[in-house]
Amino acid sequence: MGIPIVISAECKIDTPNESIDTKIEQVLRGEGKKVVVLTIDSLSAGWDTSREDNHFRSGNAPIEALERAYGLIARGNADCVVIYGRDHLKSDYKDAGGKERRNKQMNIYHGTSIPEAYTRLAFEFMKIIGINAKNFREITASLFGNYIKTAKERGVFKQPEPERYELLTDLFRHVDCANPSVDFEGKIVLGNEEVAKIMEIPENERVYLLSAKTSKLKEDGPKNIPEIAEYNHLHRAYTEASEQAGVDFKSLYLDRKALLEIYTCFPIVPLAFLLKAGITSLEKIDDFLKHHEITVTGGMNLAKAPWNNPALHASIVMINRLKQEKNVDYGGIHGNGGLGYKQGFAIFGKES
16 A cells, blocks of 8 residues: 555657567566556447447546556555556558548547548637737647747657648648557556555655546537636646655646646647646747646657557656656646546645
8 A cells, every 4th residue: 555656768759660568567467466457448449339348548548547547556455556558559550541541530520520620619718818810829839839849858849841831721721630650668667565565666766646636527529628728637636646646746846846747739729727726827838838747658649649648658757757757756747638528637746
C-alpha cells in the first residue's frame, strides 16, 4: 500500500521493429507479486466498439489508467501496475488504402470531422470568454511559438511544410492540429515500496505518482458543445488532482518548481486549461507564453500524437525530465478525451 512509485518509464518512437521488454513484470511475478496490466487502446480498436476490462480509450485514457493504478496500489489491490500503449500509426497503415482506412477510423463524429467539431467548440468558448476570431488566431500563434521553442530544445523540431500553415477550418491551420503520423510504444511501471526495493530504486532517485483525477460529462460529441465549452469539469479535475497531491500546483509551476504538459490537440484546449486552472489570464497570456513552457514534449503536432497515447508519451517524458532536473520537483499532465467531455490531470513528484 502507499503512494505509487515509478519503477520505469520508457517509450519508442518510430522504431516499429523494436519492442519494450517485459523483464520487470517477469521478475516481479517470479517474486510472487501481483502485477496488473492496464492497456491504452490503439486506433484500430475502434471508438464505439465494446471495451475490454482494464482497457482505456480516448485522449484522457492515460490519466484514467494512472487514476486506476493509483487506487490499486494505494488500496493494496496490486503490488505493481503496468500502463502500456502501442499505436503504429505509420507502419500499420502503409498498405494500399491504409491512409484512407486510418482517416475513416478517426471519423468518430459521423458527419463532422474532428477539426470542424473543435472549430465549433472554439467559437462557443470564444463567446463565453468574450474574444473574436482575430484574438483567437493571435493566441494560437503565441501557443505555436511556445511549442516550437520546446521542440527545438528537445531536438525534435522539424520545420513544417509551407502548406501546413494554410487554414484547414475557419480557425485552425494544419499546424494547429494533432499530427498522428508516428509509430509509438510506451510503458510506465508503478509499484509499491516492496516492489521499489526489489527493483533497487534508490530513495533519493524516486518519482511518485501523487495524484490522478478525471472529471467527465455524460455525453461527448458536437451536440454537447455548449456544456463542454463551459469547461467546469476541467477545473474540477485540476482542482481535485491538486488537492489529492496536497500541493498548490499553480504556485509551484509559476515558481518554476513544476513542469507542465497541457494537451495541445487544438488551440482551444490549452487556452481553456490555462484559463480554467487560473494559471494566466487573457490579458497576460501572450507575455505568459513567451516565458513559461507549457509542454515538455513540444506539443501534439511537432512531437506527434499517437491517437489515445499522447498523455502517456508526455508522462514518460515528464518522469524522465524530473529525474534529470535538480531544481524541479513536480510535473503535471493534462488529459482531454474526445471533444473534451473527459478532462483529467495527474501530478508526479519527487517526494511522497
